[in-house]
Amino acid sequence: MKFLKAPGFWVTVIGLSVAFFVGRTINPTLLVEKIQLDVKINEEGQAYYIKREVPQILQNVIPVSESKLWPLLGERSNTLPTEESEIVEETKTIDGERVTHYYMLNPRSHYNYWSLLPAVIAVALCFITREPVTALAGGIVTGALLMQRYDLTGDVLIPTIGTSTGATILVLYLWFLGGLMGIWSKNGAALAFAEMVTKRFVRGPKTAKLVAWGLGVLFFQGGTMSTVLVGTTVRPVADKEKVSHEELSFIVDATASPIAVLLPFNAWPFYVQSFIYVGGAAFLATEASRITFFYQSIPLSFYAIFAVLFTFLMSIDKMPFISRTFKDAIKRSRETGQLDRPGAEPLLAKELENAKVPEGYKPNVIEFFIPILLIIGIAIGTYIFMGSSKILWGFGAGMLYAFLSTLIRGMSLKNVINGFTDGLKGVVYGSVILLLAITIGGISKAAGGGLYLVDLLGGSLPYWILPVALQILTMFIAFSTGTSFGTFAVTFPLAMPLAWALAGSAGIENAYLYMLVCFAAVINGSVYGDQCSPISDTTVLSSMATGCDLMDHVRTQIVPCSLAALLAATGWTIIVLVAV
Structure with missing residues (x-):
C-alpha cells in the first residue's frame, strides 16, 4: 500500500475527481x-x-x-x-x-480556468513522478472526464492514433527511425562514424558538443527533423567523449525550433502569415508583405538568439548560468563516464546503446553517411521542388538503403532482421510517450485551454506591457499543449489586431516596429513553451534521439531557457519604451 503515501497518487485522484465533477456540473462557455x-x-x-x-x-x-x-x-x-x-x-x-x-x-x-486542468495534471505528475507514461495518461483521463468522453479508447485514443499525425509517429519514429538505428547498431555504421569524427575532428567533450551545435544550425528546418537527425548522428560521438545525455539533449532541443526562427527558409513563414492579417495595416495586406514582415522580425527574436547562443556557450563549457542539477550531470559524466543519472529511465532502450556487429563483418562509415544524405536530400529537395518536405520518403529511403547495403556487403538476412527488430524494441517506449504527448495536446486544445487564456487577455492593456503579456501567454499555451504551431493558430488572430489597436489608441509613432516586437514575442514565447514542455513532441524526440531520461532533460534545460526568455522580455520592453 505504499502508493497511498505517494504524492502522485493523490494528485491523480484529486485531478480525476475534480474533472468528473466539473464535467458533470459546469456548462462550457461558448x-x-x-x-x-x-x-x-x-x-x-x-x-x-x-x-x-x-x-x-x-x-x-x-x-x-x-x-x-x-x-x-x-x-x-x-x-x-x-x-x-x-x-x-x-x-x-x-x-x-x-x-x-x-x-x-x-x-x-x-471550461474557463478548468480548461487548463488536463495539462496541469500531466505536467505536475511529470515532475512529481518523473515517469512520463503515467503522467501523460493521467492528464488524458482528466481531460476525457472533463469533456465527458468516458469511452477512452473509442473517443480519445483511437481518434488520435487514426489521424495522419498518429500514423506518422508509428511509421516514421517506430518503423523507419527505430529500424535504421537498429541496423546501424548491427552493422556498426554509427560506431564507424563516431570513430572517424573522433579521429579527425573531435578532441574531447567540447568539440563533440560543437559538432552537435553545428549540425543543429545546419539542419535549420527545425522541429522533428532537426532533433532526430542531430541526436542520432552525434550521440555515438558524444557518448564516446563522456558528454552527458542531459547536455546533448539540451543542445539538440535548443538548436531545433530556435534555429528555424532565425533561419526561416522553411514552412514557418508560409504557415504563420495566414494568421497575421490585420484590417487597416497595409504592411500586412498581402501574402508577400506578411512573409517579408516575418523575415524583418528576425533581429527581434531575442529568445531564439539567446537560446542558440547559450547552447554554443554550453558547447565550449562557458555557460555562466546553469542549475545545480546540470552541473552535477556534467561532473558525473566527466568523472565517472555515467552518461545518465543513476536510476534514470532513458527513452532509448539498451538494445541501441552498443554496437553488436557479427563476427566477420567490417563496418563502413559509408553505411552511415549515405542514409543521412538520403534523408536530408529528399527532405530538402521535395520541399524545394514540391512545396512540402517529404520526411517519410527520406527516412524510408535511408532505412531501405541501410537494409540492402548491409545484405549486399555480406551480413546474413537473419542478422539484419535481428538488428531491425532490436531497433523497433529500442524506440517503442519513446514512441508510446510521443503518441500520448500528441493525445494530451489534442485533449488540451479540445478542452479550450489555449482559447481560455487568449479570451482572458482580450481586455485593454498598457501598450508597453503587451509584448511581455503575449510572451507569457504563449509560453503558457505552448507549455500546456506541447505545440508551437497550435499556439500560433490560437494566439495570432487576437495578438496582431490587439497590437494594432493599442498602437493607434496610444498614438505610437513607429507602429510598424511595435507590431514587429509583438509578433516576435508571440513566435518566441511559443517556441519557449514548446521546447520546455514535457508533453511536446520535440522534447520527447530530443530525449529519445540522445538516449536521455525525459524529465532529466526537462529539468536541466528549463533554467537556461528561462534565462533566455527573461532577457528577451527585457529587450522587448526596452525597445517599446525607447524606440516606438
Whole structure:
C-alpha cells in the first residue's frame, strides 16, 4: 500500500475527481472564433485557401448577413445556433473600391480556468513522478472526464492514433527511425562514424558538443527533423567523449525550433502569415508583405538568439548560468563516464546503446553517411521542388538503403532482421510517450485551454506591457499543449489586431516596429513553451534521439531557457519604451 503515501497518487485522484465533477456540473462557455482566410485563385479559376499546407477549394460561402455565427462575435454564451463552421464573405468600400474579405467562423468552447486542468495534471505528475507514461495518461483521463468522453479508447485514443499525425509517429519514429538505428547498431555504421569524427575532428567533450551545435544550425528546418537527425548522428560521438545525455539533449532541443526562427527558409513563414492579417495595416495586406514582415522580425527574436547562443556557450563549457542539477550531470559524466543519472529511465532502450556487429563483418562509415544524405536530400529537395518536405520518403529511403547495403556487403538476412527488430524494441517506449504527448495536446486544445487564456487577455492593456503579456501567454499555451504551431493558430488572430489597436489608441509613432516586437514575442514565447514542455513532441524526440531520461532533460534545460526568455522580455520592453 505504499502508493497511498505517494504524492502522485493523490494528485491523480484529486485531478480525476475534480474533472468528473466539473464535467458533470459546469456548462462550457461558448464563443465564436474568427480567422481571416488568405484567398487566391488557382489555374482553373477556383478560389482557394491554404490549410496545413494543403489547398482547400472555397465552397459554401455565405454573406455575413446570412451567417448564424457572425452576430455572436465577441459574445460569450451557453448556446450557439449551430455547431458547424461557416465560411462568410464581407464586402466593404475602402477608398472608393469594393473589397471582399473571407472569414472562417468556428464554434469553440472552454471550461474557463478548468480548461487548463488536463495539462496541469500531466505536467505536475511529470515532475512529481518523473515517469512520463503515467503522467501523460493521467492528464488524458482528466481531460476525457472533463469533456465527458468516458469511452477512452473509442473517443480519445483511437481518434488520435487514426489521424495522419498518429500514423506518422508509428511509421516514421517506430518503423523507419527505430529500424535504421537498429541496423546501424548491427552493422556498426554509427560506431564507424563516431570513430572517424573522433579521429579527425573531435578532441574531447567540447568539440563533440560543437559538432552537435553545428549540425543543429545546419539542419535549420527545425522541429522533428532537426532533433532526430542531430541526436542520432552525434550521440555515438558524444557518448564516446563522456558528454552527458542531459547536455546533448539540451543542445539538440535548443538548436531545433530556435534555429528555424532565425533561419526561416522553411514552412514557418508560409504557415504563420495566414494568421497575421490585420484590417487597416497595409504592411500586412498581402501574402508577400506578411512573409517579408516575418523575415524583418528576425533581429527581434531575442529568445531564439539567446537560446542558440547559450547552447554554443554550453558547447565550449562557458555557460555562466546553469542549475545545480546540470552541473552535477556534467561532473558525473566527466568523472565517472555515467552518461545518465543513476536510476534514470532513458527513452532509448539498451538494445541501441552498443554496437553488436557479427563476427566477420567490417563496418563502413559509408553505411552511415549515405542514409543521412538520403534523408536530408529528399527532405530538402521535395520541399524545394514540391512545396512540402517529404520526411517519410527520406527516412524510408535511408532505412531501405541501410537494409540492402548491409545484405549486399555480406551480413546474413537473419542478422539484419535481428538488428531491425532490436531497433523497433529500442524506440517503442519513446514512441508510446510521443503518441500520448500528441493525445494530451489534442485533449488540451479540445478542452479550450489555449482559447481560455487568449479570451482572458482580450481586455485593454498598457501598450508597453503587451509584448511581455503575449510572451507569457504563449509560453503558457505552448507549455500546456506541447505545440508551437497550435499556439500560433490560437494566439495570432487576437495578438496582431490587439497590437494594432493599442498602437493607434496610444498614438505610437513607429507602429510598424511595435507590431514587429509583438509578433516576435508571440513566435518566441511559443517556441519557449514548446521546447520546455514535457508533453511536446520535440522534447520527447530530443530525449529519445540522445538516449536521455525525459524529465532529466526537462529539468536541466528549463533554467537556461528561462534565462533566455527573461532577457528577451527585457529587450522587448526596452525597445517599446525607447524606440516606438
